Amino acid sequence: MKAYAMVLKEYNKPLVPREFDIVDPPKGEMLVKVLAAGICGSDVHMWKGNDPRLTLPMILGHEGVGQVVSLSQPWTDINGEAVKEGDIIIWDRGVTCGKCYYCAVKREPSLCENRWTYGINTTCKEPPYLRGCYSEYMYLAAGTKIIKIKEEVDLAVLVAASCSGATTAHAFDILSPDIGDSVLIQGPGPIGLFAVAFAKARGARNIIVIGGTKERLEMCKLFGANVVLNRNNTTQEQRRQQVLDITSGRGVDVAIEAVGHPSAVSEGIKLVRSGGAYLSVGFGDPNGTVTLDCYYDVVRKNLRYQGVWVSDTKHLNIAVNMVLNDIEKFKLLVTDRYYLKDANKALNTMEKKETIKSVLIPHI
Template identity: 70%
Template sequence: MKARAMVLEEFNKPLVMREFELKLPKDGELLVKIEAAGVCGSDAHIFKGNDPRAKLPMILGHEGVGRVEAISGNWEDIYGYELKEGDLIIWDRGVTCGKCYYCTVKKEPYLCQDRWTYGISVGCNQPPYLRGCYSEYIYLVQNTKVLKIESNIEPEVLVSASCSGATCAHAFDTISPDIGDTVLIQGPGPIGLYAILFAKKYGAQNIIVIGGTKERLNMCKEFGATIVLDRNLTTLEQRKEIIMDITKGKGVDLAIEAVGHPSAVSEGIKLVRNGGNYLSLGFGDPNGTVTIDCYYDITRKNLRYQGIWVSDTKHLYMAANLVLNNKELFKKMITNKYKLSEATQALMDMANRSTVKSVLIP
C-alpha cells in the first residue's frame, strides 16, 4: 500500500507529491491516518528557508488531527485510556528526551536540547519517512504524547490547538492577567484569536487588538475583542493615544506580541504600564532585531519582558479544551480548506495573509 505526501525538496520551490511505502508500524510506533493538517505561519517560514531547524527533503506540517490506523505495542493517551484503531487523536508536536536537565529538574520540556518536532526538524529520507502532517498518514514515535478526542468535533476545527493554541496557552500559563486588567494583543492571526479567548477566561476587562488585515480584525471582534485598531488606518501616536485614554494614562497590564516583527516590539513595549508584562510569542524564525531603551523601556518601568518558546503537553491540553468548549467560534477561524495536492497554494495564501486559518484535508 502506498501513502501520498507533499514533500519540500527545495526552499521556495513548489512542494512535490511523492508516494511512500506504507507498512505496519513497528518499534512501538503508532500509524495515524491524517484527517486534517493545519497550515501554520511557521510552515511558510520553513518553505522560504528561514527556519534553521528544517532538514530537506521533508514533509511539512506540525499541526495534525487523525485516526489511529495501526498500533505497535501498547499505547495510552495522557489520561491513561488505551488507544484503539479508529480513535480520533491529537498529539504533542514536540518530542522530548524526558531525562535531561530541562525535562527533569526545571520541568521545562519545551527547552529540551534534544527536542524535535514533527514536520519541522525531521526529514523524510529515512524509514518510516512519514513524519509530517502534509500527508495521508504519519508515524508517531513511542514517546509522543497523545490526547484521545471523544467529543464530537470536526477534526479541522481542532487542529490549530497543537501549535497556535498550545503556544498561546504556554504564554498564559507563564503570565496571566488579573480580573479587570487590560490586555493588548499585537497580531490578529490564529495566536491572537486564542489570546482573546484566554484573556477573557482569565478575567480581562479590556482586550485590544492591533492588526492590519480587515477580515482578521473583524473575526477578533467575534471572538470577544473589545477594541480593534487597524494599523493601516491609524498612526503610532493615534494608537498610543487611544490606548492611554482607555487605561487612564497608565498603559496596558499585559501585551502579547504575536506578529514576529521587530516593529511590533518597538511599539508594544511603550504601551505597557509600569510594572506590566510583555510576552513575545511571534518570532518562530530569525526576523531582525530591535533597539530597546534599557532605562526607560525596561528598568525604570520595572517591566517584565518574557519570551515564549513553543509549548509542552500541558499547553496542548489547555488549548484543546478551549477549542472543545468554543467549537462554533473556532469553526469560523477555518476560512480555507485545501486538498493535499494544493499544499503549495495553501502556503502562499497563509504567507500573504489572505486567509485566517488554512487546513489541508488529505
C-alpha cells in the first residue's frame, strides 16, 4: 500500500509529488487517513523558507482531520474514550513532553522546550516519513492529544480549529474582553475571523476590523463585526478618528494583531485606551521590529502588551466546540477546496490572498 504526498524539497519551488510505503504504525503510534488538510498562511511562510524551524525535505500541513486506520496499542482521546479503527478524529498539532519546566511547573505546554509540530518540525527523509497533512495518510506519534468527532459534519470546516482557531482561543484565554467592551482586530484572515467570533461570544459591544481585502472584511461582518475599515481606502488618521468616535474618545479596550507585520503593531497600539491590552497573535515567523515610545505608548497608558504563541490542547478543544456550535457560520470560512495534487495552486492562492481558507481533500 502506498501513500501519495506533496513534498517540499526546495524553498520557493513547487511541491513535488511522491509516494511512500505504508507500513504498520510504529509502537505507540497510529495510522490515520487524512480526510481534510488546511492550507494555513504559515504554510506559505514555510514554503518561502521564512520559518527557521524546518528541515527539508518535508511534508507540509499542520491542520488536519482524519480517520483512524490502525493502532499499534490502545489509545484514548482527551475525554478518556477509547479510540478505535474507523473513528473520525482531530489532533493537537503540537506534541509536548509533559516533563519540562514549562509543562510540569508553569503549566504552559505551548512553551514546552521539547514541543514539535506536525508539518513544521518534521522531515520525510527518515521513518516514519508521513508526518504532515499534505498526504493521503500520516502517522500520529505517541503523546499526541486527539479529540473524537462524533457529529456528522463537513470535516473541511473543522481543520482551521486546529491552528487559527486554537491560537485565537489561546489569546482569549489569556485575556478576555468584558461584556460591553470595544475590541479591535487587525487582519481579516482566519485568525481575525475567529477573533471576531470569540469577541462576539464574550459579549463585546463594538467589534472593529481593519484589513485590506474587501471579501475578507465582508466576511467579518457576517461573523459579527460592527465596523470594518479598509486600509486601502482610508488613511491611518481616518481610521484613528473612527475608532475614537466609536469609543467616546478613549480607544478600544482590547486590540488583537492578526497580521504579522510591524506596521500593524505601530498603528494598533495607539488605538488602545489607557489601561487596555494589545495582543499580538499574527507573527508566525520573524518579520521585522517595531519602535515604540515606551513612555507614551506603554507606561503612561498602563498598557498590557501580550504575545500569544501557538496553543495547547485546551485551546484546540475550545476552538473545535466553537465551530461545532455554529457549523453553518464557519462553513463560510472555507472558500476553496482542492485535490491534494493541486497543493501548489492552493498555496499560490493563499499567498495572493485570493481565498480566505483553502482545504485539501486527499481522498475524493
